[in-house]
Amino acid sequence: MRIVPLLLTLSIALFSATSVEKKIDKNQKNLKTKIADGKNISSKLNDVAKDILKEKKKLKDINSQIANLRRNINKNENTVKSKVLDLKDLTIQNTNLMENKKKLEKKIIKVIAEDFSFYLISDKNYQDSSDNILAEEVVNKIGIIMQKEFLKLSHNYDEINKKISIQNSQIKNIKTSIKKLKSKQVKYATLKKSKSKSIKKLNSQKTLYKKRLLKIKKERDTLRATFRKLKIIKEKESQAQKQKKLSATKAVSSKSKLNGKMTVRQIGSSYQNSRVRKYKGAKTIAPLDSFTIKRKFGRYTDPIYKMKIFNESVILTSKTPNAKVKNVLNGKVIYAKKTSVLDKVVIVENSYGIHTIYAHLSQIAPTIKVGKQVKKGYVIGRVKNDLSFEVTQKNYHINPLELIRH
Incomplete structure (x- = not known):
């Protein structure tokens, strides 16, 4: 008579265990799917993260290039300003020299003209007189002095012209350099704008993938909680079977616990x-x-x-x-x-x-x-x-x- 209740108890226990096993298997499949989905999204997130880091590094390099260009442009612009001021001073000096040169030329011409006209209108007796000789000597001295002054002015004029030519050449080169630098600056500004757009787009992708990953994680955690609950139920049923000292049930229980322990655990x-x-x-x-x-x-x-x-x-x-x-x-x-x-x-x-x-x-x-x-x-x-x-x-x-x- 004891065998019938025992068999009935065993049958109920086995039926209950089978039901729990089915639930566990179903949840295991769902959990595997969610883990695979999470792994896929995580992989995409990692790719996006790498792309963002690359784009940020490029943007940093571009900003550095733009800063260097800005410094060079400012430096060259200041040099141009200084050169323009120097050129202005030299031009004023040149203008003054030109005016002095013209005045000197007029003086020389006047002296020569007066001397020559005086020589033409004077009679032979006067020309041979001591006064005439003295006048000629004075005129010659004045001519020598004016000639020296004229040569000095001419030399200064040539020197300033050379300086003006050099300054003009330097200003031209600096302006060309500034033009090139500004062209590069425009190019880098365009690149910066492009990289900023790229980073913004990647950040949008990152946000989207993070939301999907968090959703999958939540679903996965729910499945794990359910799985743990089912495992607890299974262990309780195994304990109940153990208490009835059924050797066959104990063997199944022991095997189930070992398998459950190994498959449920998530390494890392x-x-x-x-x-x-x-x-x-x-x-x-x-x-x-x-x-x-x-x-x-x-x-x-x-x-x-x-x-x-x-x-x-x-x-x-x-x-x-x-x-x-x-x-x-x-x-x-x-x-x-x-x-x-x-x-x-x-x-x-x-x-x-x-x-x-x-x-x-x-x-x-x-x-x-x-x-x-x-x-x-x-x-x-x-x-x-x-x-x-x-x-x-x-x-x-x-x-x-x-x-x-x-």
């Missing part, structure tokens, strides 16, 4: 607060032989979107394609399968409560199975380019770069 979440512990043990080998660090561990604020993000893992970019991924500590494989978001994932349980997680693998080694003991340096798979590497210890996250030599 950017949206959840994480507890961090500093690693104090000895350093070990890196999972890749040759690599660069693409993304570091910990909190940072995105420079474009001003969003606070926490990276629970690091991303190591292999310097060689299709590189081997090595286990970094002795341990046991507790998870090895493909996922929808993180590609192929291997999790190794190590000593002292440490777990090492290797994600985005392109291949998992055929020898890697759940339960297999693996030594340090054992090849667990391959990666095309980027390896996501995460380390935890007793519910705390550890900076993977503190664990490995690099």
Whole structure:
């Protein structure tokens, strides 16, 4: 008689578990879709962010060029003003010299004319007289003095003309330079306007993508909350079955809990607060032989979107394609399968409560199975380019770069 109620209880429990399993599967599919959508939008956001940074750098360079041009134009304009003033002074000097030269020429002509006319009208006796000789001597002296003065004025006139020619040439060159600089200034102003429009357009795209990403995140968080709730229900049902000491139910319950634990966990979440512990043990080998660090561990604020993000893992970019991924500590494989978001994932349980997680693998080694003991340096798979590497210890996250030599 005891068997019938027991079977009835078991049937109800199994039916309830099946119903919950269906809900979990449905929510898992929805969650995968939302995660994929979010990944796609995030990729577009990153592209837009890079474009914005490039355009801002170009705009900064253009502004710098415009500032330099403005300084050069101002400098040249000041030089032109100074040269124009010098030219004005020289022109005035030249005009005065020309007037003095003309006056001197008139004086010379007058003296010569008077001397010559006097010589013509004077009689021979006067010409031979001492007075005439004295007059000629005076005229000659005056002529020599005026000739020297005339030569001096002519020399000054030539010098000033040379200076005027040089100043005119310099002013012409400076004006040509200013014209070229102003032409460049117009060109850079046009470029600046174009880049400003481009940045404005990219910012509009960024705003649109951010809204879509936040919407997807909200939907994803809702699905995760539902998923956690269903998982709790499932665990409660498993506990109820355990209490009835049904060995078959206990086996199913144990397997369900293991699978649930591994599939629900999102490695490297950017949206959840994480507890961090500093690693104090000895350093070990890196999972890749040759690599660069693409993304570091910990909190940072995105420079474009001003969003606070926490990276629970690091991303190591292999310097060689299709590189081997090595286990970094002795341990046991507790998870090895493909996922929808993180590609192929291997999790190794190590000593002292440490777990090492290797994600985005392109291949998992055929020898890697759940339960297999693996030594340090054992090849667990391959990666095309980027390896996501995460380390935890007793519910705390550890900076993977503190664990490995690099």
